[in-house]
Amino acid sequence: MWSRPERGERGPAPGRSRSQITAAAIELADEGGLAAVSMRQVAKRLGTGPASLYRYVTTRDELLALMADATAGEIDLGDPLSGDPVEDLLTLAKRAKQVHLRHPWLLDLPTEPTVGPRGMDYLEQALRALAPAPLSPPARLETIGLLNGLVTLFARTELRRRSSPADPQLAHTSYLATAATEEHHPFITAALAGSPGAETEQDTHTLFERMVRRVLAGLIEIP
Amino acid sequence: MWSRPERGERGPAPGRSRSQITAAAIELADEGGLAAVSMRQVAKRLGTGPASLYRYVTTRDELLALMADATAGEIDLGDPLSGDPVEDLLTLAKRAKQVHLRHPWLLDLPTEPTVGPRGMDYLEQALRALAPAPLSPPARLETIGLLNGLVTLFARTELRRRSSPADPQLAHTSYLATAATEEHHPFITAALAGSPGAETEQDTHTLFERMVRRVLAGLIEIP
């Protein structure tokens, strides 16, 4: 799919480009979530009809993959590597998490999409950072996979906490509290008792750093 | 939503039940994925019309939440606790992962659903296992959340490996390999070189156990 040519070489020049469509779709997703990214909405934003988009994209899922790869391109790969895999991967993970916070819909993507060109650049950089570690080739890929998993995991919790004051989350916790006490779940009741949701955003950041460091150290140094 | 009564007390007896509908929906999802779970398909399997389902369920998302909670009920909570939080949580996590492997669509659920009655039982048991650890109440909930994240993470990789021989995955890796070599991504090329996908299912299991143990130990013993 990533190797399919951007345009044919015979006909008239296309009025739009794949990246243009991707950008419009990302705008829609940033504003209204993944559900707002329908072919009709994207087409409307570009001032055309839905059928036209299929000249650039074979299916909606492909558009979603393009969007995901575009956001992978937003991850800053600058700063030369220090040589310490843990620290280098940590900074990479922090930047990846920022991108997830900027585009919350990334967490709603159906099955995590295939890695495109920008995703390959990111993967290459991550593997480069991991190079000094004494790991087998497959273990290297698994390590990066786990790292990405931690990124999405913490991005999810941070986003949930960020939208906490809204109705649904609050109603849910209160239901959980009352149901827990009424139906004799003492441990849940106890866990909810202590200052619910009092942690700051700073806390979750440092928690993320601590966790990533620990996991990476454990995976690398004791193979 | 979980407190809404199963049926009214005035009218005629409902011909179906919420759990019956949930079971039918789970069957459909097991066979054809989440996309196969449409109100029309569920209704057809129950021999009725789509509109009837809305007497039992306010929305499709609620049905999905019911399905998720039902699978939470499949997690075996037996075996008395040993007193070692790490080991007890590990066995719990292994069982939860089995359920995810049995119902792959759990990984495709939009936003992880609200915890229902069966999910509360699971959470209670997890917190009970974690009780001996010296953690603050919020840290306890975060620990279980992270544990669940690891479960879904490894379930995802195991399912991907399981469906590997099929077309898409293979085509994808081969594309990635050629693209990596052609576009000068030496580290990706190297990581792919070493016996791609040679790890057995046993390997991923032990890897999962090792990871969970390490992460839990790190979170519990050094607060």
Place this chain on the structure above:
DNA sequence: CTAATATTGCGAACACCGATCGCAGTATCT
């Protein structure tokens, strides 16, 4: 220069989706 060819833009349409409305039928309560 002309004719064949390949490609684009896009209106119209198809099948499916989640959800709502209204009404006939039925059980319970007053």
Place this chain on the structure above:
DNA sequence: AGATACTGCGATCGGTGTTCGCAATATTAG
């Protein structure tokens, strides 16, 4: 017995992803 509240469900609405066919346009071949 009448009011009340509930269930079952056909008909329907607006929205979705995707396909088809055709006019318009640019490149290539003769």
